[in-house]
Amino acid sequence: MNRPFLLGLTGSIGMGKSTTAKMFAEEGVPVWDADATVHALYARGGAAVPAIAEAFPGVVVDGAVDRARLREVLNGEKQALSLLESIVHPLTTASRMAFIKAHSDADLILLDIPLLFETGADKICDAVLVVSVPAEHQRARVLARGTMTESQLDLILDRQLPDAHKRARAHHVIETHTIEGTRAAVRQLIAEIRARHA
Numbered sequence: 001m002n003r004p005f006l007l008g009l010t011g012s013i014g015m016g017k018s019t020t021a022k023m024f025a026e027e028g029v030p031v032w033d034a035d036a037t038v039h040a041l042y043a044r045g046g047a048a049v050p051a052i053a054e055a056f057p058g059v060v061v062d063g064a065v066d067r068a069r070l071r072e073v074l075n076g077e078k079q080a081l082s083l084l085e086s087i088v089h090p091l092t093t094a095s096r097m098a099f100i101k102a103h104s105d106a107d108l109i110l111l112d113i114p115l116l117f118e119t120g121a122d123k124i125c126d127a128v129l130v131v132s133v134p135a136e137h138q139r140a141r142v143l144a145r146g147t148m149t150e151s152q153l154d155l156i157l158d159r160q161l162p163d164a165h166k167r168a169r170a171h172h173v174i175e176t177h178t179i180e181g182t183r184a185a186v187r188q189l190i191a192e193i194r195a196r197h198a
């Protein structure tokens with residue numbers, strides 16, 4: 001049996017990664033989700049909790065990382081975000097490797113990683129899918145969630161490779177304007193990959 005085809009999924013904040021990843025999962029594709037992994041690492045008993053408690057006093061509450069407090073500490077502070085990443089990224093890499101090993105009999109695995117290019121994770125992928133919408137839709141989508149201020153959003157955007165660069169490096173791009181259009185594109189891509197790598 002061939003090893004699984006590793007499809008990386010990325011896109012800047014609010015571009016529709018989670019929505020698109022869910023569609024792959026609904027088609028039976030195993031999905032590894034970097035953001036969900038970070039949530040588990042931050043939960044009570046999570047592997048990142050002790051190091052974050054030490055690096056950012058007051059951010060761990062009842063044994064878990066309090067994301068609102070963490071966002072406050074990070075607000076506008078590039079160095080704090082770099083320190084946080086140096087704690088979190090090695091732990092997510094280990095989780096991803098374990099997931100790929102556990103699904104070694106699948107024909108296709110989706111790796112949903114916001115910082116796919118920025119962390120070099122694209123190098124382990126057989127192809128990369130980028131999801132995208134115009135910048136004004138992106139900003140409106142993120143601010144509509146009501147979890148971030150504009151300055152918190154700008155800090156995040158500043159850390160992310162610009163959308164145009166991501167699209168230029170992608171093997172496949174899906175514009176996530178509508179749910180049904182995106183679902184059709186996801187199904188077509190899965191069929192294409194399966195046909196070529198059967």
Ligand SMILES: CC(C)(COP(=O)(O)OP(=O)(O)OC[C@H]1O[C@@H](n2cnc3c(N)ncnc32)[C@H](O)[C@@H]1O)[C@@H](O)C(=O)NCCC(=O)NCCS
Nearest residue numbers: 012013034035038067070071085088092114115156159160
């Ligand atoms: C900054 C934090 C506290 C914001 O938490 P919050 O619950 O508000 O948002 P959430 O985690 O859902 O992230 C929303 C989006 O922000 C973007 N984002 C998150 N972390 C980063 C980062 N370090 N650099 C650039 N973009 C990021 C991604 O597009 C992500 O999907 C949180 O994302 C975090 O702890 N990030 C550090 C860990 C990390 O690098 N995660 C990225 C996945 S590997």
Ligand SMILES: Nc1ncnc2c1ncn2[C@@H]1O[C@H](COP(=O)(O)OP(=O)(O)OP(=O)(O)O)[C@@H](O)[C@H]1O
Nearest residue numbers: 012013014015016017018019141176177178179182
């Ligand atoms: N295909 C789509 N059609 C229409 N709207 C969409 C589509 N995909 C996502 N959206 C909208 O965009 C918002 C952001 O989508 P989603 O949470 O999937 O993005 P994300 O890239 O995972 O975001 P983040 O980087 O913050 O984790 C959603 O709240 C949803 O309203």
